[in-house]
Every structure is written in structure tokens, then in C-alpha cells.
Amino acid sequence: MVRSGFSLIEVLVSLLIFSVVAVAMLTVFTLSTAVFRETEAARAGNDEAIAVLAALEDDLRRMVPPAAGGFLFCGVHDSTGDGTADDDGGNMVLAFTIANPDASQIEETGKNARQLVAWWADKQGLLHRNTDAAADSRGTVTTTTNSAILRNLYIPTSPVAGTGCLYFAVDCHTTAAKRQGVDWSPASIPLPPGDGLGDYLCTEAFAPADIPAPFPEAIRISVVLVGGPKSGAPFIVGKENASGFVVEDLGSTIRTGGLKILPTYPNAMVRLGDPGGPVEWLTYTGFRNNRIEVAAREQRRTVHTPAVVHPRGTPIRFGRTYTLVRELPR
Numbered sequence: 001m002v003r004s005g006f007s008l009i010e011v012l013v014s015l016l017i018f019s020v021v022a023v024a025m026l027t028v029f030t031l032s033t034a035v036f037r038e039t040e041a042a043r044a045g046n047d048e049a050i051a052v053l054a055a056l057e058d059d060l061r062r063m064v065p066p067a068a069g070g071f072l073f074c075g076v077h078d079s080t081g082d083g084t085a086d087d088d089g090g091n092m093v094l095a096f097t098i099a100n101p102d103a104s105q106i107e108e109t110g111k112n113a114r115q116l117v118a119w120w121a122d123k124q125g126l127l128h129r130n131t132d133a134a135a136d137s138r139g140t141v142t143t144t145t146n147s148a149i150l151r152n153l154y155i156p157t158s159p160v161a162g163t164g165c166l167y168f169a170v171d172c173h174t175t176a177a178k179r180q181g182v183d184w185s186p187a188s189i190p191l192p193p194g195d196g197l198g199d200y201l202c203t204e205a206f207a208p209a210d211i212p213a214p215f216p217e218a219i220r221i222s223v224v225l226v227g228g229p230k231s232g233a234p235f236i237v238g239k240e241n242a243s244g245f246v247v248e249d250l251g252s253t254i255r256t257g258g259l260k261i262l263p264t265y266p267n268a269m270v271r272l273g274d275p276g277g278p279v280e281w282l283t284y285t286g287f288r289n290n291r292i293e294v295a296a297r298e299q300r301r302t303v304h305t306p307a308v309v310h311p312r313g314t315p316i317r318f319g320r321t322y323t324l325v326r327e328l329p330r
Contacts, residue, residue: 049225049322052127056221056324059117062098065329066203066215069136071116071146072096072328074170075200091275092169093120094221095150097134111139116146118153121168123275127225130154147206166271166319167224167281169300172201172216218327222300224269224319242318246272247290249310254292256316262287267321269299272310280310292316 006014064070073095095118105112114137121127130153133139135146201213244258254272262270264286273279283295 049223049320052223052225053322053324055129056119057326058101059096059098059119060219060324060326060328062101063329064097064099064114064134067330070097070215070329071134071204072215073147073150073200073202073204074172075202091121091123091167093118093150093154094168094170095119095146095153097146100137107139109139111137113137116149116153118150119168120154121165121223125164125166125226127165127168127223145204147202147204164226165223166226166317167222167300167321169222171220171222173218173220174214174216216328217330218325221324223322223324224271225322226317226319244316245312246310246314246316247312249314251297252294254294254310254316256290256292259287259290259316262292262318263320265320267323269319269321271317271319272314274315278308278310280308 063072073093075093076091095116097114098117100106100112100115112133114134115131116134117129117131119127119129132149132153135144135149138144201216202210203212203215205212242259242262244256247255247257249255249272262268262284264284269281269283270292271279271281280297281299282292282297283299284292285295286293
């Protein structure tokens with residue numbers, strides 16, 4: 001009687017084929033998962049950017065015009081209160097009065113008809129928004145100014161939900177003084193130590209000797225949003241938020257470590273350093289062999305100078321700029 005079956009060689013060949021197919025499928029699954037995570041990180045970041053810009057635009061639509069007693073402030077964020085901006089890498093504060101969007105809060109006397117809203121990014125990379133009743137809408141006759149109210153608003157608050165922010169800055173334009181580059185303010189007026197608001201542009205005098213700045217005709221708000229904080233890491237890691245470190249700063253190129261990919265979008269930039277030390281934003285033309293090919297240095301509001309060479313280990317973060325440009329009510 002002849003028995004049929006598989007020989008040892010046939011079994012081994014079958015196992016080998018199965019192993020090759022299994023490894024191939026596992027590789028495809030792993031790559032697909034990585035692509036899905038990166039795509040989701042990009043989508044989440046983009047969704048948050050849209051939500052933040054929509055909230056900013058909604059506030060700007062409600063801005064009280066200067067003819068009706070509107071107030072506007074923008075200044076360099078300085079959490080140390082020593083009158084310098086090197087603590088927060090050029091991030092800024094924006095505050096202005098708006099018509100209260102919640103009509104149920106407005107009393108018959110007009111109390112709470114206006115709010116003072118403030119936006120800023122802290123050095124931990126969180127974007128904040130806070131509000132309070134405006135100076136002319138507090139229900140009592142008082143000498144309280146919007147500037148004084150702003151100082152109370154500008155304290156640690158709950159950040160805008162889930163939003164990581166590498167950069168938040170404001171540029172203003174008036175017929176009297178067109179602001180260009182980093183010197184957008186007609187006058188650099190340091191506040192007294194302890195105010196925590198750095199140099200500023202304000203349409204309300206902080207002191208009797210101050211001359212209020214003209215109310216701008218247009219505003220440009222630039223933000224770099226990188227998605228919400230993630231457990232175990234400051235920000236979501238993916239193609240839309242590449243991060244690494246400096247190996248060697250060669251001026252026209254930056255040798256890097258830890259960066260696997262660096263997207264080259266038209267609005268792509270990288271930040272060298274973290275708030276609390278020298279911070280520089282730069283534009284680049286490409287990323288090859290772990291080298292960033294620099295197009296221009298010292299972009300945006302930055303405290304870096306040509307004499308500063310970023311040492312090995314300096315953090316590098318990629319970011320996409322989102323810009324909102326609007327004419328302001330007159």
C-alpha cells in the first residue's frame with residue numbers, strides 16, 4: 001500500500017514561502033500605518049489651523065472701530081518682564097475690543113456690551129485666548145483703562161484646545177507709518193519691568209507722557225500651528241511637524257540629526273532653538289543628505305544675530321505658516 005503525503009523538503013519550501021509573504025504583508029502594513037499616522041497628523045494640524053484662523057477672523061469681524069472708541073494693542077511677548085524679547089522668540093500679544101457676541105450677557109445699562117479679547121502664544125508652545133469686559137463696558141464710572149485690564153488678562157489661562165503654536169505675530173499698517181520687517185513699530189517703548197509685555201504698539205496711552213499710536217488700517221496675523229500636544233512629546237511628530245537637532249551650523253547649510261524628511265512647501269520654515277535662548281527662523285530651498293540648504297536667515301521677528309552660531313544639539317522644528325490679512329474697521 002502506497003501512502004501519499006508531503007516530503008520534508010516540500011514542507012520547508014512551503015514554510016519559507018509563507019514566511020516571505022508574511023514579512024512582505026507586515027512591511028506593507030507597517031508602512032501603511034506610518035503613512036496613515038502622518039496623514040492624520042497633517043489633517044489634524046490643518047483642521048486646528050482652520051479653527052484657530054476662523055476664531056481670529058470672527059473676533060476681527062466684531063472689532064470696535066476707532067470712531068466708536070475702539071482699542072488695539074500688539075506687543076512682543078516677554079514673560080520675564082525685563083523689557084526684552086529674547087525669552088519667547090519673537091512671539092507677540094494681540095488685544096482689541098469687540099462687540100460682545102453673547103447678547104444675553106448685555107444688561108439694560110449697556111454693561112458687558114463690549115469685551116477686551118487677548119491672543120498670545122507662550123514659550124511652552126501653547127496658544128491662548130482670554131476675554132474680560134472692556135473699560136467702557138464695566139457698568140461703573142472708573143478710570144480703569146483697557147491697558148490695565150490687559151495686564152490682568154495676560155496671565156496663565158487654559159490654552160486654545162489642543163493647539164501647539166510655534167509662532168504668533170502681528171504686523172500692522174497705517175498711512176502714517178508703514179511697518180516693514182521686524183521694525184514694524186513706529187517707536188520702541190519698553191514697559192517698566194514687571195509688566196511682562198515687552199515693546200508694544202498701543203492706541204491708548206499707558207502714561208500721560210505717552211503718545212498713542214495711530215489706529216492701524218490693516219493687520220496681518222501670522223501663526224505656525226503644529227497640532228496639539230501629545231503625551232511623551234511636545235508636539236505631534238510627522239511630516240507636517242518634522243523635528244531634529246543641529247549637528248553643525250555652517251551658515252549657508254545646517255547639518256542636522258534626527259530629521260528624516262523636511263517638506264518644501266512655499267510657506268515652509270524651520271526654527272532653530274527654543275524660547276529661553278537664541279531663536280532663529282529661516283527659509284530653505286531643500287533638504288539633502290541631512291543638510292538644510294538655507295535660502296535666508298533671520299526671518300520674522302527673531303533675536304538671532306549673524307555672530308551667533310547655533311551649537312550642536314540646538315532643537316530644530318519645522319512649521320507651516322498660516323496668514324490672515326484683513327482691513328480693519330474705521
